[in-house]
Amino acid sequence: MASVLLRNATRLGLARHLKGNRVTARTSDERCIMTSRARLEKVLEELQRNPYYDKYAEKIARLQQTSPQEFLQRVEQQEETREKQVKHVIAKYQPSKSAIFPFLFKNVRSSWSLTIKRHYVKDLSQNKYITTPIFYVNAGPHIGHLYSAVLADAVARYNSMLGHKTFLTTGTDEHGNKIKAAAAAAGLPNLEYCTRISQQFREMCDRFEVDYSRFIRTTEKQHCDAVYHFWKRLEERGHIYLGKYSGWYCVSDEAFLSDAELVEQKDSTGKVIKVSAESGNKVEWTEEENYKFRLSAFQDDLKYWLKDENTVRPALYHRTLSQWVEEGACLQDLSITRIRNKVPWAIPSPRDESHSVYVWMDALVNYLTVLGYPNESYKEFWPPTIQIIGKDILKFHGIYWPAFLIAAGLEPPKTLLCHAHWTVDHKKMSKSKGNVISPFEAANEYSDEGLRYFILREAVPQNDANYSSTKIVNVLNSELADTLGNLVSRCAGKAVNPSKEFPDPAKYWNVLQSEVADETREALKSVSKKARESYEEYNLHHVVDAVMSMLHCANKMVAYHEPWQLKKRVDDANSIEELKAVISLALESSRIGALILYPIMPRLSSSLLDFLNIPKGNRTWTNTAPEFSNNDGIKERHIERNNLILFKKIKN
Numbered sequence: 001m002a003s004v005l006l007r008n009a010t011r012l013g014l015a016r017h018l019k020g021n022r023v024t025a026r027t028s029d030e031r032c033i034m035t036s037r038a039r040l041e042k043v044l045e046e047l048q049r050n051p052y053y054d055k056y057a058e059k060i061a062r063l064q065q066t067s068p069q070e071f072l073q074r075v076e077q078q079e080e081t082r083e084k085q086v087k088h089v090i091a092k093y094q095p096s097k098s099a100i101f102p103f104l105f106k107n108v109r110s111s112w113s114l115t116i117k118r119h120y121v122k123d124l125s126q127n128k129y130i131t132t133p134i135f136y137v138n139a140g141p142h143i144g145h146l147y148s149a150v151l152a153d154a155v156a157r158y159n160s161m162l163g164h165k166t167f168l169t170t171g172t173d174e175h176g177n178k179i180k181a182a183a184a185a186a187g188l189p190n191l192e193y194c195t196r197i198s199q200q201f202r203e204m205c206d207r208f209e210v211d212y213s214r215f216i217r218t219t220e221k222q223h224c225d226a227v228y229h230f231w232k233r234l235e236e237r238g239h240i241y242l243g244k245y246s247g248w249y250c251v252s253d254e255a256f257l258s259d260a261e262l263v264e265q266k267d268s269t270g271k272v273i274k275v276s277a278e279s280g281n282k283v284e285w286t287e288e289e290n291y292k293f294r295l296s297a298f299q300d301d302l303k304y305w306l307k308d309e310n311t312v313r314p315a316l317y318h319r320t321l322s323q324w325v326e327e328g329a330c331l332q333d334l335s336i337t338r339i340r341n342k343v344p345w346a347i348p349s350p351r352d353e354s355h356s357v358y359v360w361m362d363a364l365v366n367y368l369t370v371l372g373y374p375n376e377s378y379k380e381f382w383p384p385t386i387q388i389i390g391k392d393i394l395k396f397h398g399i400y401w402p403a404f405l406i407a408a409g410l411e412p413p414k415t416l417l418c419h420a421h422w423t424v425d426h427k428k429m430s431k432s433k434g435n436v437i438s439p440f441e442a443a444n445e446y447s448d449e450g451l452r453y454f455i456l457r458e459a460v461p462q463n464d465a466n467y468s469s470t471k472i473v474n475v476l477n478s479e480l481a482d483t484l485g486n487l488v489s490r491c492a493g494k495a496v497n498p499s500k501e502f503p504d505p506a507k508y509w510n511v512l513q514s515e516v517a518d519e520t521r522e523a524l525k526s527v528s529k530k531a532r533e534s535y536e537e538y539n540l541h542h543v544v545d546a547v548m549s550m551l552h553c554a555n556k557m558v559a560y561h562e563p564w565q566l567k568k569r570v571d572d573a574n575s576i577e578e579l580k581a582v583i584s585l586a587l588e589s590s591r592i593g594a595l596i597l598y599p600i601m602p603r604l605s606s607s608l609l610d611f612l613n614i615p616k617g618n619r620t621w622t623n624t625a626p627e628f629s630n631n632d633g634i635k636e637r638h639i640e641r642n643n644l645i646l647f648k649k650i651k652n
Contacts, residue, residue, distance in 0.1 A: 126163070126164050126165055127164065127165045127166075127167070127380060127381050127385075128156070128159045128164045128165070128166045128167070128381075128385040128386070129166075129167045129169075129371070129381035129382065129383070129384045129385050129386075130152050130155055130156045130159070130166060130167070130168045130169075130384070130385055130386045130387075130388070131152065131168070131169050131170070131367055131370075131384055131386075131387045131388065132148050132149050132152040132168075132169070132170040132388055133148060133388070133389050133390065133393060133397075134170065134171045134172055134173040134216065134218065134363060134366050135148075135170075135171070135172050135173065135201050136172075136173045136176075136178070136179070137172050137173065137174050137179055137182075137193075137194050137197035137198055137201070138176075138178040138179050138181075138182045138197075139182065139197070139431075140197055140200045140201075140438070141200055141201055141204045141438070141439055141440075142422075142429060142436050142437055142438060142439070143422050143429075143437045143438075143439055143442065143451075143455065143467060144390065144421060144422045144429070145201070145204065145439075146204060146208060146439040146451075146452075146455060147419065147422060147455050147456075147459055147465075148388055148389075148390060148419070149170055149204065149205055149208070149210045150208055150209075150210060150452050150455060150456055151388055151417075151419065151456065151459075151538075151540070152168060152170070152210070152386075152388045153168060153209065153210040153211060153212075153599075154456055154540060154599040154600050155386055155388070155417070155535075155538070155599070156168040156211070156599075157211070157598060157599035157602060158535045158599040158621075159385075161595075161598065161599065161619070161620050161621040162620075162621050163620065163621075166213075167213045167214075167371070167381045168210075168211065168212050168213050169212060169213060169214045169215075169216060169366075169367070169370040170201075170205060170210065170212045170215055170216075171198075171201075171214070171215050171216030171217055171218075171366060171370070172194070172197070172198040172201050172216075172217050172218070173218050173359070173363045173366075174194040174198065174217055174218045174219045175218055175219070175345055175346045175347065175359050175362055175363075176343065176345065176346065176359040177342075177343055177345065178252065179193070179194065179345060180344070180345040190345050191219060194217070194219055198217050202215055203440075204439055204440070207439075207440070207443065207448055208439065208443075208448055208451070208452050209448075209449075209452065209602050209603055211602075213370075214370040216366050216369060216370050218362060218363060218366055220369075222369060223362075223365070223366060223369045224347055226365055226368055226369040226373050226374065227347055227350075227357060227361070227362055227365045227369075228350045229373070229374040230365050230368065230373075230374075230404075230408060231349075231350050231351070231357070231361075232350065233408045233409070234293065234404070234407055234408055235351070237407060237408070237409070238294075239293055239294045239297075239407040240291055240292070240293055240294075240336070240351070241291070241292055241294070242289065242290075242291055242292070243289070243290075243291075243292045243333070244287070244288070244289050245286075245287070245288060245289070245290055245292065245335045246285070246286065246287040246288075247285070247286065248262060248274060248283040248284070248285060248286070249283060249284055249285075249286040250276050250279070250281050250282070250283045252279065252281035252282070255360070256286075256334075256335060257276055257283060258329050258330065258332060259329075260327075260329040261276060261277055261278065261329070261330075262274045262275065262276065262277060262283060263275060263276075263277045267282075278392060279392070288338075288339055290335045290336075290337040290338060290339065290355060291335070291336055291337040291349065291351055291352070291355060292333045292334060292335050292336065293333065293334045293335075293336045293361075293403075293404070293407070294333055294407070295331050295332065295333050295334040295399075295400070295403055296328075296331050296332060296333050298331070298402075298403040298406060298407065299325060299328055299331050301402075301403070301406045302325045302331075302399065302402060302403060303322075303325055303326070305402055305406075305412055306318065306321065306322050306325060310414075310415055311413075311414070311415060311416065312394075312398060312415070312416045312418060313415060313416070313417050313418065313461070313537075313538060314418070314461050314462040314538075315462075316462045317391065317394060317398075317416075317418040317462070320394065321394060321398040321399070324395070324398075324399065325399065330395055330399050331399070334358075334400065335358065336357065336358045336361045337349045337351075337352070337355035337356060337357060337358060338355065338356050338358060339354065339355060339356075340353070340354050340355055340356045341354075343356045343359070344356070346359060346362065347362050360396050360400060361400075361404070364396065364397070364400065364401045364404065367384060367387070367401075368382075368410075382410065382411065383405075383410070383411040383412060383413055383414055384413040384414065385413075385414050385415065386413075386414070386415045386416075386417050387413045387415070387416050387417065388417045388419070389416060389417070389418050389419075390418070390419060390420075390421065391418050391419065391420055391421065392421070394416075394418055397413075397416055398416055398418075401413070417461065417538055418461065419459065419461040420459075420460075420461065420462060420463050420464045420465065421464050421465075422437075422459075422464065422465050422466070422467055423464050423465070423466050423467065424436075424437060424466075424467045424468075425466070425467070425468055426466055437467055439451065445469075445650075446472055446473075446476060446650060447647075447648075448603070449601050449603050449604045449647075450472075450476045450480065450647070450650070451472075452600070452601060453476070453479075453480065453600060453601045453604070454471075454472050454475055454476060456540045456541075456544075456600045457475065457479075457540070457541055457544045457600070458471070458475070458541065459540075459541070460539070460541060461538055461539075473650050473652055476647065476650055477649050477650055479544070479548055480604070480646070480647035481646075481647045481648070481649040481650075482649075483548055483551050483552060483555065484551055484590070484593060484608075484646060484647070485645070485646035485647050486555065487551055487554055487555050487558065487586055487589065487590055488586075488587070488590050488608065488611075488644060488646055489644065489645075489646070490558055490563070490564075490586070491558065491563060491582065491583045491586040491587055492583075492587070492611075492639050492642060492644060493642055493643070494642040494643070495564060495567065496563045496564055496567050496579075496583070497583055497639070497642065498642065499638075500638045500639045500640075500641065500642060501580065501583065501637075501638060501639070502583070502584070502587050502612060502613070502637040502638060502639055503580040503581070503583055503584035504584065504627075504637070505584050505585070505588045505626060505627040505628050506627055506628055507584075508577075508580055508581040508584040508585070509521070509584075509585075509626075509628035510628075511577055511578060511580075511581035512557070512561065512578065512581045512582065512585065514557070514560060514561070516553070516556045516557040516560045516561075517557050517560075517561075517585065519553045519556070519557070520550075520553040520554050520556075520557045520585055520589065521585075521626075521628075523549065523550040523553040523554075523589075524550060524585075524588065524589060524592060524626040525626060527546050527547060527549075527550040527592060527593075527596065527624075528592070528596065528621075528624040528625055530542075530546040531543045531546045531547065531596045531624070532621070534546065535599070540600060543596065543597070543600065544597070544600065546596075547593045547596050547597055550589060550592070550593065551589060551590075551593055553589075554585065554586050554589035554590075557582070557585060557586070558582060558586050561578065561582045563579050563582045563583065566578055566579035566582065567579055587612060587639070588626060588627065590608060590612065591608075591609070591612055591614060592624055592626065594608040594609050594612075595609070595619060595621075595623055595624045596624055598619070604646065604647065607646070608644075608646060610640065611639055611640045611641070611644050612637075612639055612640075613637055613638060613639060613640060
């Protein structure tokens with residue numbers, strides 16, 4: 001209601017200055033611009049859709065009352081600028097000499113709770129945009145990269161099962177001095193080196209069933225174009241200025257750090273040096289002139305964004321980020337260029353070719369590029385639903401990225417899902433220790449699907465996960481070979497089920513009268529709800545726990561009723577019915593288990609569902625409910641064959 005009143009007041013404030021049907025606004029060269037009342041109404045409507053309108057409606061109204069001509073002139077200038085296409089060739093790039101809106105939008109920011117209502121005409125709640133971080137190509141993939149990728153893929157597949165339209169992106173970050181150095185060490189030109197390593201990340205995604213919608217490389221021209229457009233957007237809104245910077249710079253991390261982000265330690269000679277508290281990498285004092293982003297102006301907006309506890313998950317990282325924003329140590333104005341001769345392997349600045357765009361600003365814009373930005377089509381999936389990141393890049397995604405977006409008039413991500421790192425036998429992975437785990441080499445030992453399953457089953461987002469070859473073998477053999485695989489083989493084998501039947505669960509649901517059968521039925525009825533709650537909390541290890549608990553019940557039921565003995569009593573009608581009930585309940589448990597685990601192990605689950613002859617259209621989350629309530633009569637369903645080795649046991 002208050003917003004409506006403000007908007008009405010705004011209209012009235014400007015209306016007082018209208019004479020007849022036209023308003024004359026004079027520019028600095030006394031040129032007249034004639035604007036009709038209808039035109040003014042349209043201008044006001046467009047302003048009201050701006051995400052910054054509510055917070056500053058009163059100021060806009062006052063401005064209209066005191067200087068309507070100047071107000072209209074600024075609006076006209078703004079629209080003319082927006083119509084100009086960004087020039088994509090650096091040599092022809094002609095940025096404006098000053099910000100277009102020095103007062104109208106310079107400090108205007110939004111009330112994010114109302115942004116969606118203003119920006120989107122239709123409800124896009126069914127569209128889910130999910131991202132991985134883009135992977136830095138200074139080295140090939142390790143299991144930490146694999147975890148980020150398969151976690152994002154599992155989240156996307158789960159949302160697809162719910163009926164949402166999903167868009168999953170991943171890719172590689174290819175600029176910066178570390179990549180230039182790595183290319184030199186490999187004896188390759190920069191771009192050729194980037195192409196080689198990027199291909200390894202693409203192969204990792206393809207091999208481990210990461211079903212991405214778009215794989216981006218930041219050396220693509222389309223991405224460079226998007227960065228230029230985004231830069232101009234910030235520049236036009238008055239958020240970029242030229243200034244001098246002096247401070248501690250970490251060459252390895254390619255970031256300026258505040259005093260609060262540094263610690264002192266002794267180097268190999270005993271000299272006291274400053275290093276990054278996060279990475280442990282050495283910093284050096286740097287003084288230079290570069291272009292800066294007014295990050296310090298966005299503390300209140302970041303606090304507002306973080307009011308919703310679901311903005312950053314798990315809660316541990318939400319508390320960490322909220323503390324950083326509250327203290328403000330990370331909110332100094334941010335240098336978004338580097339002197340080009342210091343960082344030559346980067347996108348040239350659209351403002352000044354003697355500068356390079358800061359690699360993190362370049363990298364973050366990729367989440368817009370992949371959707372087609374600045375083409376209007378990007379709005380179909382914007383804002384990101386879930387952005388998956390590692391804890392080491394929380395500052396960049398939790399402070400810089402939302403601030404950039406708010407400054408550009410875009411809605412920030414709905415949720416950052418931040419995860420911890422992987423250790424190897426409880427030791428940090430590092431090249432010097434020689435314990436970096438290649439996902440390709442590990443998969444050769446444990447299979448592609450086995451490694452994917454273990455990584456998603458073992459990791460807990462808020463704690464570092466431990467990679468142990470002994471544990472991998474134990475988990476895969478116990479859960480995939482014994483618990484799931486054995487349940488299927490005992491009830492689908494030729495000795496027990498030569499006719500390859502999958503008896504109708506609705507017909508045989510209540511045939512078995514035993515405590516273990518009751519436990520199995522109760523587990524089947526509750527597992528979908530438990531698993532969904534865990535998926536919604538991003539606790540995939542609990543999803544697996546719920547399924548394995550249900551499968552253990554089913555295995556106990558099979559062991560108790562001994563179908564191999566029931567099969568021998570072919571002349572006993574009761575025994576035959578009991579046999580069919582055991583097979584039905586066991587295979588129904590396998591069907592539901594495969595559906596729930598599909599986001600975690602898509603290839604193996606699909607193989608099992610194919611074996612059970614489950615139609616492709618019956619593989620949604622709705623189908624994870626048991627079929628005992630089906631009243632459509634007896635379904636004639638048969639399994640594909642009698643012999644299925646679901647997961648081959650790994651030898652110790």
